[in-house]
Amino acid sequence: MIDLTTKYLGLTLKNPLVVSASPLSEDVGNIRRMEDAGASAVVLPSLFEEQIHVESNTLDRFLWQGTDSFAESLSYIPNMAGYKLGPDGYLEHIRRAKQAVKIPIIGSLNGVSTGGWVGYAKKIEEAGADALELNIYFIPTNAEMSGERVEQMYVDLVSQVKSSIRIPVAVKIGAYFSSLPNMARRLDQAGAAALVLFNRFYQPDFDLENLEVVPNLILSTPHELLLRLNWVAVLYGKIQADLAITGGVHTGLDVLKSMMAGARVAMMTSALLRHGIGHLATMHTELLKWMEEHEYESIHQMQGSMSQRAVADPSAFQRANYVKVLSSYALKAGAA
DSSP: OOBOOEEETTEEESSSEEEOSSGGGGSHHHHHHHHHHTOSEEEOOOEEHHHHHHTTTHHHHHHHTTGGGOGGGGGGSOOGGGSSOOHHHHHHHHHHHHHHOSSOEEEEEEOOOOSGGGHHHHHHHHTTOSEEEEEOOOOOOOTTOOHHHHHHHHHHHHHHHHHHOSSOEEEEEOSOOTTHHHHHHHHHHTTOSEEEEOOOOOOOEEETTTTEEEOOOOOOOGGGHHHHHHHHHHHTTTSSSEEEEESSOOSHHHHHHHHHHTOSEEEESHHHHHHOTTHHHHHHHHHHHHHHHTTOOBHHHHTTTTSSTTOSOHHHHHHHHHHHHHHHHHHHHHHO
């Protein structure tokens, strides 16, 4: 009997298939279907810091100040009140989801400040969430803000949230740090029980006819998995926090690669948006079939087996691989 169980955030999960934060999980019926199709845990859609601030009207005043100069700039500003799950509704959604399924339910907060919204972490815990994912989505645009200050902001945020709750905290970050291993270690030391690699930063497009800024949501592709595999393989064994991969996970084979790099779980949304929630069952079958054919007895057996833990100098390894990739292309071009 193949053992698919894995440990993540101190939780024993029946397999490494976790549904990442998305609008799909706004519906409790969908969460039930995810469990039935094989999901071992579900991360609820993020509650945005802006949604909490909207209730006190502070964000509204802040965002609209100074936009009169260019009417086109108003289209940058979303109507946060239009989001389906407000702060109170979000807490109720956690309660209903916990009653509906047996798999762990992970809450998600999306923000960047250490203000009063951190108090919602405690409310999410009280509502019954098994863990909390901090989805830190911040793009510095102020030229006076140093990289050191940005990194300290992340660390302070994690530290404050962790000190306010008892449930484990995962931190979802982007890849754009000057030294990702150092940043990972600092977040680990600040109390993060897991790092989720990586957040996807969305760039808006311009509608030239209507002079508006329009959202441009592009689902992930399997190619995006490579960046995640690389960094999980580098970080594996170097920090205490669990590692999770999100972005580019579309098949059971992608899950296997994630495990071998050193991840505890592989998270997915784009694959389910493309193929439906039932695609989880397909991935589960692919996972079992490959493991059976290659005589693997457990997920634990393969975790970290293709990481860079045994590489004395990962930087030299990266350089060597870079040269190898370019050389292989030159050889192919010459043969053609």
